[in-house]
Amino acid sequence: MSDERVFMKGNHAACEGAYRAGCKAYFGYPITPQNEVTEYMSAHIWEHGGTFIQSESEVAAINMIMGASATGARAMTSSSSPGISLKQEGLSYIAMMELPMVVMNVVRCGPGLGNIAPHQGDYFQTTKGGGHGDYRLITLAPNSVQEMAQFIYDAFILADKWRNPAMVLTDGTIGQMMEPVDYASMPWMDPPDKSEWQLDEFQEGRERHVLTSIWLDPVDMAVAHEKLIDKYERLKKEEVRYDEYLTEDAEVLVVAIGSPSRVTHSAIRILRQEGLKVGLFRPITVWPFPYDAIRKYADSKRVKAILVPEMNWGQMIEDVKLAVLDKKPVHFVAKHGGLTFTPEDLTEPIRAILKNPEEPNTLWHVS
Amino acid sequence: MLLEEYVFAGFGGQGIMTIGQIIAYAGMIQDFYTAWIPSYGPESRGGTANCNVVISDEIIGSPHTHHPNGVIVMNAPSFDKFEPLMAPGGVLVVNTNLSPQRSERDDLSVVYIPTADIATEVGHPVLASVAALGAFAATREVIDDANMEKGIDWALPAHHKDMLEMNLKAYHEGKKAAEAQLKAAAK
Amino acid sequence: MPMIEILDDACKGCLLCVPACPHELIHNTKAKLNKRGLYPVEYVDPDGKCTGCRLCAIVCPDAAIRVYKEVKKKSA
Amino acid sequence: MDVITIEGTEYKVVAERPKSLTDTPFTYCPGCNHGTTHKIIAEVIDELGIQHRCIGIASVGCSVFSYEFFDFDFISVPHGRALAVATGAKRMRPDSVLMTYQGDGDLAAIGTAETIHACNRGERVTCIFVNNAIYGMTGGQMAPTTLLGMKTTTSPLGRDAKRIGWPMKMSEMLAPLQGAAYIARVSMHDAKHILKAKAAIKKAFRAQLEDKGFSMVEVLSNCNVNWHMTPQEGVKFIEEQMTKNFPLGVYKDVWQEEAAKQTAKEEG
Numbered sequence: 001m002s003d004e005r006v007f008m009k010g011n012h013a014a015c016e017g018a019y020r021a022g023c024k025a026y027f028g029y030p031i032t033p034q035n036e037v038t039e040y041m042s043a044h045i046w047e048h049g050g051t052f053i054q055s056e057s058e059v060a061a062i063n064m065i066m067g068a069s070a071t072g073a074r075a076m077t078s079s080s081s082p083g084i085s086l087k088q089e090g091l092s093y094i095a096m097m098e099l100p101m102v103v104m105n106v107v108r109c110g111p112g113l114g115n116i117a118p119h120q121g122d123y124f125q126t127t128k129g130g131g132h133g134d135y136r137l138i139t140l141a142p143n144s145v146q147e148m149a150q151f152i153y154d155a156f157i158l159a160d161k162w163r164n165p166a167m168v169l170t171d172g173t174i175g176q177m178m179e180p181v182d183y184a185s186m187p188w189m190d191p192p193d194k195s196e197w198q199l200d201e202f203q204e205g206r207e208r209h210v211l212t213s214i215w216l217d218p219v220d221m222a223v224a225h226e227k228l229i230d231k232y233e234r235l236k237k238e239e240v241r242y243d244e245y246l247t248e249d250a251e252v253l254v255v256a257i258g259s260p261s262r263v264t265h266s267a268i269r270i271l272r273q274e275g276l277k278v279g280l281f282r283p284i285t286v287w288p289f290p291y292d293a294i295r296k297y298a299d300s301k302r303v304k305a306i307l308v309p310e311m312n313w314g315q316m317i318e319d320v321k322l323a324v325l326d327k328k329p330v331h332f333v334a335k336h337g338g339l340t341f342t343p344e345d346l347t348e349p350i351r352a353i354l355k356n357p358e359e360p361n362t363l364w365h366v367s
Numbered sequence: 368m369l370l371e372e373y374v375f376a377g378f379g380g381q382g383i384m385t386i387g388q389i390i391a392y393a394g395m396i397q398d399f400y401t402a403w404i405p406s407y408g409p410e411s412r413g414g415t416a417n418c419n420v421v422i423s424d425e426i427i428g429s430p431h432t433h434h435p436n437g438v439i440v441m442n443a444p445s446f447d448k449f450e451p452l453m454a455p456g457g458v459l460v461v462n463t464n465l466s467p468q469r470s471e472r473d474d475l476s477v478v479y480i481p482t483a484d485i486a487t488e489v490g491h492p493v494l495a496s497v498a499a500l501g502a503f504a505a506t507r508e509v510i511d512d513a514n515m516e517k518g519i520d521w522a523l524p525a526h527h528k529d530m531l532e533m534n535l536k537a538y539h540e541g542k543k544a545a546e547a548q549l550k551a552a553a554k
Numbered sequence: 555m556p557m558i559e560i561l562d563d564a565c566k567g568c569l570l571c572v573p574a575c576p577h578e579l580i581h582n583t584k585a586k587l588n589k590r591g592l593y594p595v596e597y598v599d600p601d602g603k604c605t606g607c608r609l610c611a612i613v614c615p616d617a618a619i620r621v622y623k624e625v626k627k628k629s630a
Numbered sequence: 631m632d633v634i635t636i637e638g639t640e641y642k643v644v645a646e647r648p649k650s651l652t653d654t655p656f657t658y659c660p661g662c663n664h665g666t667t668h669k670i671i672a673e674v675i676d677e678l679g680i681q682h683r684c685i686g687i688a689s690v691g692c693s694v695f696s697y698e699f700f701d702f703d704f705i706s707v708p709h710g711r712a713l714a715v716a717t718g719a720k721r722m723r724p725d726s727v728l729m730t731y732q733g734d735g736d737l738a739a740i741g742t743a744e745t746i747h748a749c750n751r752g753e754r755v756t757c758i759f760v761n762n763a764i765y766g767m768t769g770g771q772m773a774p775t776t777l778l779g780m781k782t783t784t785s786p787l788g789r790d791a792k793r794i795g796w797p798m799k800m801s802e803m804l805a806p807l808q809g810a811a812y813i814a815r816v817s818m819h820d821a822k823h824i825l826k827a828k829a830a831i832k833k834a835f836r837a838q839l840e841d842k843g844f845s846m847v848e849v850l851s852n853c854n855v856n857w858h859m860t861p862q863e864g865v866k867f868i869e870e871q872m873t874k875n876f877p878l879g880v881y882k883d884v885w886q887e888e889a890a891k892q893t894a895k896e897e898g
Contacts, residue, residue, distance in 0.1 A: 007392045007401075007521075025722060051721045055714070056747035063711035063744070067718025070705050071685075071726075075718070093708050177404040177430045178388060180395045199703040199719060201726060202682040210697050212688075212706035259429075266428030342433045557641075564647075566660035568861040574821055592660065611645035612821040615665030616656050621645035625633060 005180040010148040011036035013181045014104055014168070015044065017149030018076055020186040021156035023102070024050040025075035027064040029057055029083060032116040033172040034106035037078045058083040062090030062103070069094070069101040070211055072198030074156055074191045078104035080172075081122050082113065084130075091165055092131030096213035096224070098231075100159035102152060103137075104168040106175040109338040117338025118172035118259055123315035126169050127287040134225065136232050138166040138239065139287040141257040145179035151284075153186045160192050162235060169286060171311065173259035173340060232288075241284035242293055246272065250279030251304045251357075252350050253297045255320050257283055260309045260341050267346035278350055286316065294323035304357035309333040309346055314363075329357075333364045341366070369399070369424045371509055372432035374449050375496075376406075376417035377441025377462070382496030385522050386439070387418035389500060393510045393518035394422040402430040415445045422509060437507045439499045440466055441482070450475075458506035460499050460545070478502055478545045485540050491530075494537035501541030505549065512542075556606025556623045558597050562586075564618035565594035571610040571619060577603040580610060594618075648672035650681045652701045661861025663818035663851035664692055667760055668699055670828040671729070675702075678835055683727045685719055687712040689741075691733035692766040710741025713748035716755040727838060728755040735765050738774040738798045745800070752809030752843035756834045759800060759846055762853035763872065770856035774798040777875050782856075797875050801848045805881035811843030812836075813882040817850040819868040823878075830880070842884045850876055 008016070011034055018026070026041040042052045055061035061077045068075035079087060084105045094101060105126065109119035126139050138158050140151040148170065155166035197209055215221040246268060247253060256264045261282045271278045281297065283290050297303045306328055308317040317332050324330050333349055335341050345366045353359065373390070377383045387403050394401035399422050406417040419432040436457040440446040442465040450459060455474040464483035480502045486494035497519065504515055519534050560580075565588065571580050572595065584593045611619040632643045647653075650672035656665040675681050684702040688694060690709035697704035707715045712730035720728045737745050737759050748755065764782055765771040771784040775797050779788040789797075805813045812834050816827035827849060834845035850872045854864030880886075 005395060007388070007395050007403075025718060027718060053717065053721070053751070056743050059711065060714040060717075060744050060747065063707065063714035064718035064721075066707060066711075067687075067705070067715035067720075068722045069718075070715070071719050071722040073722040075722075089708050090711070097705070173404065173430065177402055178391060179402045179427075179430075180400075199685045199705060199726075200723070202684070202702045204682065208701060209703045210706075211704070212697060214694060214706060262427075263429040263431070265426070269428065340431055341429070342431070343429060344433075555639075564655050568661035570661060570861050570865065573862065606644060608645045609821040612824050613666070615658065615660075615662055615669070617647040617651065617665070617669045619645065620643055622634070622636075622641035623644050625640040625642050627640075 004184050005182045007178055008145060008181050009036055009176065009178050010145045010170070011106065011175045012040050013145045013149040014078070014152045015040045016181070016183065017152035017186060018102070018156070019045070019048045019050075020183060020188050021074060021153045022188070022190050023074045023076050023156065024048075025065065025068040025073055026050065026077065027053045027055050027061040027068070027075075028077045028079065029055050029061050031080045031083045033108055033175055034078050034080050034104070036175070037104065037106075058086035059089065062087040062094075065101050066090055066094055066099060069099045070097075070199045072191065072194040072200070074160075076102040076104070076152070076156075078106065080106045080108045081110045081119070084122060084125070088125070088131035091137065092133050092135060093213050094165050095135035095137070096133065096228070097211045098163040099165065099211070100163050101165050102155045102159055102168065103165065104152065104170065107169065107171045109336070115338045116172065118311060118340060119336065119338055120171060120258060120260070120311040120315065121336075122169065123286065123310075123312065126167055127289065127319070135228065136164075136235075136287055138162065138164055138235065138285070139169050140166070140241075140284060141169045141286050142174060143258055143261045143282065144174065145177060146181050148174060149181050149183065150185060158239065160194075162231060164231065164235075169258075171258045236288040239285060240288050240290045240293070242290040243282040243284055245280040245282070247279030247281055247297070249277050249302070251277040251302060252307060252353055253279055253281050253303050254307045254309065254346070254350070255281045255283070255294065255316070256309050257286060257316065258311075260311060263341040263343055264309060264346055267343040267350070270343055270347050271350055276350065276354055289319045289323075291319070291323040294320060295325070298324040298327040303328060305329045305331060305353045307331045307333065307346075307350060307353065309335070309341060311335050311340070329359065329361050331362045331364070333366060335366045369422070369509070371420075371422040371437060371507070372435045372454075373420040373437040373439075374417055374432055374435040375420070375439045376415045376445035376449055377496070379416040381441050382493065383416055383441060384418050386496045386500040387420045389515065389518035389522045390510060391420045391422065392521050393514040396517060397510055397514045399424060400427045402427045404430045415442070415448060417445065417449075437503065439503050441496065441499060442466055443468060458503070460502045460506065462495065462499055464495070476506055478506055478548045480541060480544050482541060485544060486537055489537045489540055490533045494534060497534050497537040498541030501538035502545035504538075505542045505545035555602045556604045556621070557599065558604060558610060559620040559622070560594055560597050561618045561620065562588045562594040563590065564616050565592070566590070566616055566618075567593045567595060568615060569595065570613045570615065571595060574609045574613045576607065576609065577605070579604055648676045650675040650684070650701050651699055654698045656699060657695060658692065659855045661852055661854045661864060662692070663762070663849070664760060666818050666824060667758065667827075667849050667851065668696065670824065671758060671831055672700065674828060674832045674835055677832070678839070680727050680835070680839070683725065685723070685726045685728050687716050687719075687728065687730040689730065689732040689736040691736050693731050693733060693760065694767065696731050710736050710739070711744055712736065712741065713753070713755065713757060714744045717748055717751070717753050720753060720755050724754070727835065730755065730757045732757065732759055733766070734759070734761045734763065734773040734775040738800050746804065746807070749804045749844045749846070750807045750809045752811070754838050754841055755844065756838045757844070757846040758831065759848045760851045761800075761848050761876065762851040763797070764853050764856045766853050766856055775876070777871060799876065801846070801881045804846060809844050810846070810882045811884040812845040812880075814880045815848040815850065815876055815878050817868055817873055817878055818852060819850070819865040837884060848876070850878075
């Protein structure tokens with residue numbers, strides 16, 4: 001282990017990842033459980049030559065980010081569920097104008113004000129669009145403080161590479177916890193050259209740059225769409241990321257992200273001591289979703305069933321089912337309201353599944 | 368495999384969160400995997416603030432601890448809440464100044480420390496939690512004193528570095544008090 | 555002699571320039587249609603009354619009026 | 631200025647389409663003062679020699695396509711958010727000159743919060759606020775600035791203060807904020823007032839160039855089509871009705887305030 005390690009909160013580490021990626025603008029509005037981001041940015045972004053504004057609303061914040069990224073700067077905002085809803089308007093425009101930027105959602109419980117406890121109820125909102133129109137956010141789901149920093153850093157790179165907004169989707173547990181972080185994998189960097197399209201001092205001889213999301217002629221609009229569709233198809237081929245733990249011999253495959261994937265890890269240790277063959281498949285990009293990789297397990301004779309634990313009423317499970325295509329039972333464990341999983345919440349259903357593998361899809365509600 | 372799961376609990380403002388961070392930091396520089404998380408969600412109701420610490424020699428799964436093997440309780444409600452949840456063989460530090468209860472479990476190792484008294488003697492009541500941390504270190508010998516001391520230094524903000532000596536003293540006084548109790552119990 | 559030019563295809567025939575001209579040199583004749591299918595105004599100044607005051611151009615919402623003034627030759 | 635020769639006489643052009651406009655003809659209705667406003671803005675930008683430094687923010691409303699007409703970098707943004715986008719862009723490029731071009735629905739209804747806070751932060755941006763007391767693009771619905779008694783498609787009996795309040799006075803609202811450097815209300819109803827408007831717009835850009843703070847020019851403008859009038863009747867309506875409800879004038883002038891302070895200091 002390197003000596004570079006520091007002991008930090010997930011929300012603070014995310015800021016450090018952003019600084020290292022060359023983020024020069026953070027605009028945001030306080031909301032629990034991600035206030036540490038707003039506070040840490042307000043205190044430190046100046047040290048890295050950046051700018052902070054506490055905006056009048058989440059709506060204003062995302063639009064400020066739109067302005068900053070339109071000039072070619074690396075810019076980010078963050079919020080938690082109700083605030084992310086407000087940002088969806090801006091994200092739709094940003095996606096159509098193909099502006100790279102990063103937004104982090106430290107998900108809390110909803111609908112409505114809900115509560116400030118960890119939750120995963122924004123999966124649909126994030127991975128299926130969120131705002132109006134057809135668009136996708138490149139979405140990374142960290143499950144540790146190290147990944148909070150790394151994925152914000154990676155999100156900036158992906159956003160610029162694809163000229164697309166990127167989301168880091170996490171939950172209150174990962175945002176609030178402290179763990180060692182090593183920044184060696186995040187060297188300080190500057191944004192790539194964007195002089196092709198950025199709003200800039202108008203140079204004599206260059207075509208003026210116009211960023212817009214309106215094409216009144218349906219044919220023109222369709223052409224603009226094609227460009228996005230093509231980009232999304234390439235993203236699906238090139239940028240799928242996932243992580244696996246003890247899946248080589250697994251008979252039950254648990255598919256989990258965020259803090260439930262951490263609890264799954266603990267549950268698997270307990271079950272392995274009993275000789276039960278359980279593995280964890282963790283999507284890192286939840287958009288693009290690793291359908292093909294999961295389908296391989298659905299096709300494998302060894303795998304008897306798949307279990308999806310989520311802190312919501314069942315969202316990612318729909319993607320898992322799309323991957324599995326009814327080839328294997330897909331069971332669901334729900335924990336919601338802001339309650340967090342214990343390893344026992346997972347070990348019991350897995351033991352039951354292994355006892356009776358023919359059982360069709362089962363739903364466990366744990367509270 | 369080493370898997371240490373701690374809960375440190377008390378009133379908000381007693382320094383509970385900080386001592387959790389100190390031991391987690393100390394664990395990190397001792398090359399363990401460590402995680403700290405503040406109480407979050409419904410378990411924070413009912414007069415206690417608490418944090419969870421996990422220290423392990425393998426990658427940490429859940430940062431939440433449901434059956435801790437090391438607990439510090441700084442007030443009575445925390446005792447009532449966490450003493451019954453503890454894993455057999457665990458260690459418990461009770462702050463007798465605010466928690467008069469005695470544990471009736473025979474599968475725990477318990478020390479009863481008047482942490483506020485120790486702190487006041489050392490110089491400031493705010494040091495009670497550090498004294499409790501010292502007592503905890505005596506009962507659960509996972510992290511070296513040298514690393515704990517580095518952790519205390521790390522946790523002190525720059526404008527309070529003059530308090531370092533006093534903090535270290537509180538830590539060692541707490542540890543001494545616990546060691547004396549353990550020795551007496553062993554006889 | 556100053557004079558103006560109506561850019562027929564830019565003019566939308568809103569007629570705001572008509573009352574703006576102090577010498578009533580711009581008229582709504584509806585004599586011809588432009589590319590947009592609108593009637594541009596016509597400038598008629600047989601007596602050379604235009605002073606190049608630019609009032610017509612100032613009120614024109616479509617920048618459809620060009621105003622010219624003679625370059626005064628400095629006597630050698 | 632260009633010199634051309636017609637029948638042996640040399641002429642110079644003293645009025646024509648400004649350089650900072652593209653060659654694309656305006657798509658606004660005949661008589662609409664959006665065109666007039668575009669033209670004088672472009673003239674100001676030409677005269678200040680800042681065309682190459684300008685970044686424009688197009689809002690939503692009739693001026694949604696204003697980026698087609700101005701010859702510099704432009705971004706078209708969500709309804710009401712122009713000043714938030716301008717804030718982000720200006721913070722990243724302080725040497726650029728940021729202009730938002732917004733209508734009454736954009737600036738005074740959906741974007742009220744963004745407007746007030748950009749002004750209060752003293753953002754170094756210039757806002758051109760076209761007030762024609764109606765929603766033009768969507769077909770003549772009531773605006774926050776619609777006059778009392780005025781009939782629109784969503785106030786068919788005329789605007790009634792008891793039910794929907796009074797015409798919103800943005801210039802008066804923004805002027806007391808300390809971030810405001812220059813706030814003026816001008817009108818497009820005749821040549822004299824158009825020239826005054828141009829002078830005000832020039833001052834608004836100067837406020838930005840001299841780093842004084844937020845500047846806004848509220849332009850009372852013709853929407854004769856949705857007012858169901860001829861263009862001539864429209865400009866008359868501005869003169870007779872609009873200016874009564876929205877008094878013309880300078881509501882905030884940072885240079886004047888500085889001069890007054892200086893005088894007071896010298897006298898005191």
